[in-house]
Amino acid sequence: MKEVPQNEKERAIVVGLVTRKIHKRQAEEYLDELTLLADTAGATVVHRIMQERNSVDPALYIGKGKVEQIAQLVEDDDIPSVIFDDDLSPAQVHNLEVAIKRKILDRSGLILQIFARRARSNESRTQVELAQLQYLLPRLTRQWTHLSKQFGGIGTKGPGETQIETDRRMIRQRISHLEKKLEKIGLQRETRRKGRKEFVNVSLVGYTNAGKSTLLNALTDAGAFVENRLFATLDTTTRVAALSPSTKILLSDTVGFIRKLPHHLVASFKGTLEEVVEADILLHVIDVCHPKFEEQIVVVNATLEELGAFNKPTLFVFNKIDLLQDRLHLQELQTRFTPSVLVSAERGINLSGLKETIIKIIHHSFVDLIFSLPHSEQKALSALYDLAEIGEKIYEEGTVRVKAKVSSRNIDQVNDILKRAKATILAS
Ligand SMILES: Nc1nc2c(ncn2[C@@H]2O[C@H](COP(=O)(O)OP(=O)(O)OP(=O)(O)O)[C@@H](O)[C@H]2O)c(=O)[nH]1
Numbered sequence: 001m002k003e004v005p006q007n008e009k010e011r012a013i014v015v016g017l018v019t020r021k022i023h024k025r026q027a028e029e030y031l032d033e034l035t036l037l038a039d040t041a042g043a044t045v046v047h048r049i050m051q052e053r054n055s056v057d058p059a060l061y062i063g064k065g066k067v068e069q070i071a072q073l074v075e076d077d078d079i080p081s082v083i084f085d086d087d088l089s090p091a092q093v094h095n096l097e098v099a100i101k102r103k104i105l106d107r108s109g110l111i112l113q114i115f116a117r118r119a120r121s122n123e124s125r126t127q128v129e130l131a132q133l134q135y136l137l138p139r140l141t142r143q144w145t146h147l148s149k150q151f152g153g154i155g156t157k158g159p160g161e162t163q164i165e166t167d168r169r170m171i172r173q174r175i176s177h178l179e180k181k182l183e184k185i186g187l188q189r190e191t192r193r194k195g196r197k198e199f200v201n202v203s204l205v206g207y208t209n210a211g212k213s214t215l216l217n218a219l220t221d222a223g224a225f226v227e228n229r230l231f232a233t234l235d236t237t238t239r240v241a242a243l244s245p246s247t248k249i250l251l252s253d254t255v256g257f258i259r260k261l262p263h264h265l266v267a268s269f270k271g272t273l274e275e276v277v278e279a280d281i282l283l284h285v286i287d288v289c290h291p292k293f294e295e296q297i298v299v300v301n302a303t304l305e306e307l308g309a310f311n312k313p314t315l316f317v318f319n320k321i322d323l324l325q326d327r328l329h330l331q332e333l334q335t336r337f338t339p340s341v342l343v344s345a346e347r348g349i350n351l352s353g354l355k356e357t358i359i360k361i362i363h364h365s366f367v368d369l370i371f372s373l374p375h376s377e378q379k380a381l382s383a384l385y386d387l388a389e390i391g392e393k394i395y396e397e398g399t400v401r402v403k404a405k406v407s408s409r410n411i412d413q414v415n416d417i418l419k420r421a422k423a424t425i426l427a428s
């Protein structure tokens, strides 16, 4: 097998498509992002190829003539891999490999590769391996195996390398083993989460490289890894952040999102992303200097929807304002995205404004209740544990006086239970 030395970057070609649905400018921006992804995966893009077609070719993705041109180019310039800015079908990958005789990667494959390189913890490694195997399974053809033995470097590292020679049955066994392992890790996480119910849970979400980890570091002593690259963070870090002397929250930083995040990856990272699903409040961090930040907001919202975490109280945090020359349009932006704050996580600009706004949202999103419940209503009390943060309990004659913090999402349900249990509300 031809090994790519660690310090030598593998050269690659990126290929994009302009169709009736995707305009040229948009396709160029997608290729810019793909180039950045390739760089993060350890490759240098030496050629960009763009084709205009009415639609995607079902067999080859691009036209036959273009494929022949690429085959010539990779031979002349000795380029080992070609990366397509879309998800290719297993048949397309197969046909392109036969025609171009080089390693063919698609966008999902590349993102999985980056995740595999960056995964450090037991959990993220397991999640990435699972996603890689699920991605590999339908693509496991004799041709693929044959070619991947011939060409090393990006796209064949990770489980691909060791598992590729094994048959589908073994991969399926491995998948079920990894799923079980993740289930176990999930249970441990659940136990840990139960132990910190007294805090309001806030999750940082956003497009990759928006500055989520920088913000976590600015608000806590997490010392999280920050880098001007895509997917610097894969594991979830949770820390206590003091918003004021009397308000402390649990703040979690997690993996960033990107356009066309592979479906397998979202599914297998569900465990890591559970912090987001379980959060009381989301801070949606946006790199306001990015020319396409509005599109990024749409991508993040769509991913949140896929996770079932879209309808949570959300604060838009427009970050990196230190880099902005023209701040006029920001006012207009703040009227469209509410509630929102403008900050610089790196320079520490307006962090106090951010903290105050989070406190306001907490007050809006939660109701503090004190009620007294007959002793006989233990069932109601245990139902309330699932819907509210139950604090101090004082046992009195025949009743128990309970302090609870209820999210506005659950308040109707809680009131119903209290009514049925003939509770007396003492303060709210
Ligand atoms: N100028 C400027 N740069 C910032 C600011 N916040 C973050 N950055 C830079 O943006 C880059 C990405 O920051 P991260 O905090 O790693 O971003 P992230 O959202 O955690 O990214 P992923 O973990 O990859 O999803 C780093 O180079 C940071 O130094 C800011 O307010 N101003």
Ligand SMILES: [Mg+2]
Pocket: 212, 213, 214, 225, 226, 232, 233, 254
């Ligand atoms: Mg990060």
